Structure formats: C-alpha cells, structure tokens
Amino acid sequence: MFGQNTQDYFRVFLVLWMYFYARSAAQLSYSVSEEVNKGTVIGNIVKDLNLNLQDLNTRDLRIVSTYSKTFFDVNRRTGALFVNERIDREELCPSLAKCSLKIQTVLNNPMNVHRIEIIVLDINDNSPRFSDAIHSINIYESSTQGDRYLLPVAEDLDTGNNALKTYRLSPNEYFSLDVQSGGEHDVSAELVLQKALDREKQPTIKLILTAVDGGKPPRTGTTNLLVNIIDVNDNTPTFEKSLYKSSVKENAPVGTVVIKLNATDADEGVNGKVIYSLIKRSTLDLSNIFNLNPETGEITVKGKLDFEETPAFEVRVQATDFGHSPRSSHTKVLIEIIDVNDNIPEITITSLMSPVKEDAEPGTIVALIGVSDRDGGNNGVTHCKVMGSVPFELTSNYKNDYSLVVDGPLDREDTPEYNVSITASDEGSPPLSSIRVITVHVSDVNDNAPRFTAPVINVYVKENSATGSMLCSANALDADLDNNAKVSYTIVNSYNINIPTTAAVNINSETGEIVSLQTFNFEELKTFQFKVQATDSGVPPLSSNVTVNVFILDENDNSPTILSPYSEHGSVNSESIPYSAEAGYFVAKIRAVDADSGYNALLSYHLSEPKGNNLFRIGTSTGEIRTKRRMSDNDLKTHPLVVLVCDNGEPSLSASVTIDVVVVESTADIQTQFRHVPIKEDSFSDLNLYLLIAIVAVSVIFLLSLITLIAVRCHRTESSLSRYSAPMITTHPDGSWSYSKSTQQYDVCFSSDTPKSDVVVFPAPFPPVDAELISINGGDTFSRTQTLPSTDKKH
Secondary structure (H helix, E strand, C coil): CHHHHHHHHHHHHHHHHHHHHHHHHCCEEEEEECCCCCCCEEEEHHHHCCCCHHHHHHCCCEEECCCCCCCEEECCCCCEEEECCCCCHHHHCCCCCCCEEEEEEEECCCCEEEEEEEEEECCCCCCCECCCCEEEEEEECCCCCCCEEECCCCECCCCHHHCEEEEEECCCCCEEEEEEECCCCCEEEEEEECCCCCCCCCCEEEEEEEEEECCCCCCEEEEEEEEEEECCCCCCCEECCCEEEEEEECCCCCCCEEEECCEECCCCHHHHCEEEEECCCCCCCHHHCEEECCCCCEEEECCCCCCCCCCEEEEEEEEEECCCCCCEEEEEEEEEEECCCCCCCEEEEEEECCCEECCCCCCCEEEEEEEECCCCHHHHCEEEEEECCCCEEEEEEECCEEEEEECCCCCCCCCCEEEEEEEEEECCCCCCEEEEEEEEEEECCCCCCCEECCCEEEEEEECCCCCCCEEEECCEECCCCHHHHCEEEEEEEEECCCCCHHHHEEECCCCCEEEECCCCCCCCCCEEEEEEEEEECCCCCCEEEEEEEEEEECCCCCCCEECCCCCCECECEEEEEECCCCCCCEEEECCEECCCCHHHHCCEEEEECCCCCCCEEECCCCCEEEECCCCCCCCCCEEEEEEEEECCCCCCCEEEEEEEEEEECCHHHCCCCCCCCCCCCCCCCHHHHHHHHHHHHHHHHHHHHHHHHHHHHHCCCCCCCCCCCCCEEEECCCCEEEEEECCEEEEEECCCCCCHHHCCCCCCCCCCCCCCCEEECCCEEECCCCCCCCCCCCC
16 A cells, blocks of 8 residues: 555656646746737746846846837836737737747846747637628529529638627528538638529519627628529539639749639520639739639639748639529639748847957857748758857757857957858758848957067166156057056166155156156266056056166266366466476476266366467376477576366366466576476387277277177167277377377377376277167157267377
C-alpha cells in the first residue's frame, strides 16, 4: 500500500513539474475582446513573469511591437497590462478566423525579453449585408415543384459564432427557404418552389430575405426579392458539378487558364444556347482578378494574384440560356492560390542601444531584431546572420527574434563606429534574402594617457630676461574624446635648484605654456630641471610626465673690474721710470677681471695716449705697460697714461684707470721697485702654450660629449649640427700669437718675463642648441644651430 501511494505522489509531482516548466519556458498568452474601453486590464505581467514591482522602474520595462499604434501598455504601479488604443479585429485581421497580436516586454540590467501573444476576440459589431437592396429572380411559370433558385449571399465581417448563420424568408404560399451550411464555406440559401406558378394570376411576387448572424443578440440584414414569373423556356442549364476546385500559382501571368466550366441545356435552338457570367458579390469584385469567357466557360487570370493577401477565392458562376424566358443555374468554383517565393524577408529593428561603450563586455545586447517573411511553408522559413568581420554576433531569442550582441573587443580610437550588415534569407527555391545595415557608434572611455611629443624638453633662456617671458610650451596629446581628452598641466618636481620651482617658473594649466616668474642671473644659476605632468579629465584620470631642462645663457652685463694695486678712473696712480730706461722697460701691469663668462669675459687692454706720444705701449692681452724706445730730451718728465680695459661682449663694456709715469734721473730716485724684463721677441711661455692646448682639447671633448648626449636622449638624428671651430693659435714673428675661434681672431702679445699667473684662460665653447625649438627672452625663436658673427681683431 505504501509503495502504491509513493508512485501516485511521484506521478502527481512529475505532472506539476512539467506544467510549471512548460509555463516558464512558453510565451505568455492573453485574450481580449475587440472594441473594449481604453484602460481595460488584460493580465498582470508582474505576477505572470514572477517579477517585482520595483523592477518595472529600476529595470525600465518597455513594451516593444511592430505595430503602428501602441495597443497595450503596463501600469508601473500595479504591473497590470491594459488596453491603450482602440482595437478593431476586422481592421487588424480581415478575413482571418484567429486574430492575435504579438508584443514583447524588454527589461534592462540585465536585459530580458519576454514574448506575449494577445488573442483578439470577436464581438458581434457587424450586421450581415447584401450587395443589392433589391434582387430580381426570373422564374418560369412552367417550373415544377421543388425547383431551386439561388438567392444572393450576405457578407458578415464578424467571425465564429458572430458570423452569418442562417437566412429567413418572409411568409408566402409559393416558396420555402433551404439554407445550406458549407462548413468552411459561406452559408447560402436557395429559394425552393412549393406551388405551381401562374403568371396570369400573379406575374410578380415580392419577398423579403433576412440574413441572421449567430451573435447574442443576433444582428440581421435584409434585401427585397422581386420574383418575376415568366414562361416559354422550360429547361434550365445544368453544370456537371455543383462545386469545382482548381489551383493556380500566384505568379501566374495574365491569361493563364484556371479552369473550364461546362453547363448543358436540354432545350434546342436559342433556348439551349448557354452563356456564362460571374455572380457579383458585395465585398469582393472578382471581375478585376479573373476573366470568364461567356461562351466557352473558361476562367483565366486577369489581375495580380497574391497568396499573402488572399490564399483562396470562391467564384460563383451562373449559366443562362438564350430562351425567350432565360433560365439559369449556378455553381461554385474554389480557386486555391499556390504560394511562390516572391517576398523577401523583412528585417525590423525593434530596439537599438547605441552608442556602445568601448569597454563593453562580450554578450552586451546592442539591438533587438525581428525577421518576418509573408510567404508560407518553407518559403517563409528564415535564417539570419551577421556579414563580414565585425565584433558583433546574433543570438536567437524566440523563433524569428534575435539579439545583436558584442562578440569581441571594441576600440573607439581605432574604429569609432561600425556598419553592421545583417542578412536574412528564406528556404524558398530559389531563396530570397535581404540586408539591413545597422550603424553602431562606439562611445569613448578613458583608456589613453596624455602623450608628450618628446620625453625631454631643453630650454635656453638669456639671463636678465623679463619676468613673465614664455620659456616653452609643453604640449601633450590624448587620443580620447571630450573630458577624457581634456588635458591640464602641473609642475610636479625639481632638481638641483636652490629656489623652489614654483618661485622660478609657472605653467598655464590649460595651454601648457611655461613662463618665468623671476629674472635669472647666469652668474648665480646656470641650469635647473623640473618635471611637468599632463593629466586628463577622465574617470579615473590618466597622466604622463616630461622632463624640462632650463639652461641660462650668459649676457654681457658685467663691466671689467681693475684689480689692486691700481684703482679705477678718478683716483691718482703713479709710477716712476729712470731716464736711462731702455726700450721694453717694464713700467707697470694692469690686472682686471670680468664676472661674465666666455667671450663676454675675454679682456683686452688699450692706451688712450695724447697725440704725438709714442713712448709707451701696452700688451692687449697681458696689460703690461712697457717703453717703446729710449728717452730723449724732448720727452716730458711726467706722462699721464689712461688705460682702457674692454671685454669682448656685444655691446662691449669697459673700465679705465689713470697712471702718471714720472721720469727720474737715476734709479736711486725711484720710490717704487720696478723690475726690468728684457724683451725676447722669439720666445713664448711654455706654460701659456700648454694651457692653450689644454683649453682647446677640453672644448672639443665637451662639445662632442654634449652632441652625443642630445642624440641619444632625443632618439633622432640631426641632419646637421653647427659647431664652433676649434681654437687655433698662430705665432707671429714679433713674439705675439693669435687665438682664432670660428671666424673671430684675437692677437695676444707676451714677453718672456710675463708672469705665468696672468694668462687668461678662455672658457669652453657654449653647448649647441638641443633638438627642440627654444624660446629665449620671451619671443626670439632659435633654430637648431647658431653661428657667431664674424669679426677680425688684430692688436
């Protein structure tokens, strides 16, 4: 007993499980009557789909359909599916027994699609209707009891129980009504003669034919029957069959024979000659579609046939003789239209979610697509796919409903939009296909950091440049769009600088222009370095850095300074020499220094002598004052000498000192100790030579090292790089030497007694310009190389 109960429980559980599983997997189905009031509730989607009321708003529930009107909508507060537009079944589904509307519900996050079928129920809102208000029937007086006469057929647009059901005839003594139900065909009625007619007694009989449908309450339509009693011809044409059937392809050309009818008449002569005609119906004029040969009874195609519009026709044909009192009979011809594959599949985009983020994961739904084909059978079976190589694919939702989803990585910077070609083809022979192109835009995400054009920017700025001068512009590019590509600039780091970077330079956060906040002094600061960071406005932001090297260029802003024991112009300095001094006698040595560097610190000494005084000379590079000849009696006893010290800057700056040289009779009278250094015209200091050679070597090595460093860091080859020429020393017969640098030449004279500590050391050449364009003094733009102006000075 226990085992039997267990089996029964198991069967019940299995049946319930299969029921709920089938219900969850199948589509929802509702029914609603046509012409119901707006707001009529059909069902509750929340309960039937097992949803929460909050999902209707949070997941943005939408009703999607392919109809031009929104017949249904959902109450977001209750989840009720209600009627939103007037529904007319006869307008939506003419001549169809079953009328159903198919809609979809779409929920986002995650996206779910549910198919809903709503069956529209017919109501009895149409009355039967005859084509003519008066219908005449000619009946021979020789007609016998039981003869039948076809009555006009009424049309009712309703279906099912509300369609035409029967006919009623007004009471009379001559005729009865025989109603014939054709099952799948129309209900027809025949007038049956019950009593012999006598035209002489009653030539016409007036009757009322009433058509009644099956509605509750029923609706009716009437027509007046005018029966004309005639005599003479007493035989009626007779068809071979009461019902003919035939078929023809919907693409049959005009003139194609559909069927040939044959009716015979037992009468002779004109009373036995038969002509054929189409019986006119109230709602469909078949004379535009088929042609009936009145003599042969041959039905041919006259107009365009369309299986999708009308799959079958019922043609009523009447055969009439030529008797004085024509007699006629009728028959039905059912013509079936054979479907051919003449409709291409139609692709409908019911919902398009564009643009799609470029970081969308595979499986993200982009569009909902529906495919339909008006053909029947295999001609209406469709297949859909994505053409070409694109990161999208189609997934089937339900029968001919698809979802276009992401199937690969997206990159807006590489492809900002895709033209996705979707092709749908049927299984006809030959198959037909259609293509629909969907444009899918890809939206930007912040996946690209700003990029500078070079990792290092070298800037050269002259000292004493005005505050606010633009040093350079640090520009970074971002491949993203909008805020993701909006770049702002900040200074983030500094190296080898005694002052804060923020006090030395400032950067425009929008343009990247770097300007000076103070005047730079080469003598105090020769170079400094900092970093600029470019950050975009994306979420989260991305950034990159570039190193900026600032080199201060020396300007000739310092005048030479006279060293002790002599003071500058305005004070009294005196020296004594004996009258017997020989030519070349050492009088004094002027020493001066310049705080500048390079050529701006290269000094030269000159005597500003009165006219006619050729007793003294000064070494232009050493500053040593010596006699040029022996004294004569005509010479003055006191010689005021003005020594001018000039640097080599542009423009040149100078300082002067005045020395009074007093001539005494003997060396005993000299108050200041002098040293006579004999002139050696053919000798040159070994130390000076070694120093000059060292200067040239160091300059060349420095220049080559700097060029190599720039080439490695900039990763590009300079087409040409101007260099300063190596220094060249030329010795003259008079013991002087010339120092040549590029196109500039300097002559320096030394004597054998010149102190070795007085040699002027020339600084190394200035480094070449970097690969980047350089802004100096806030506006002057220099090219990659720069050549000093040509001068030739000989002293």
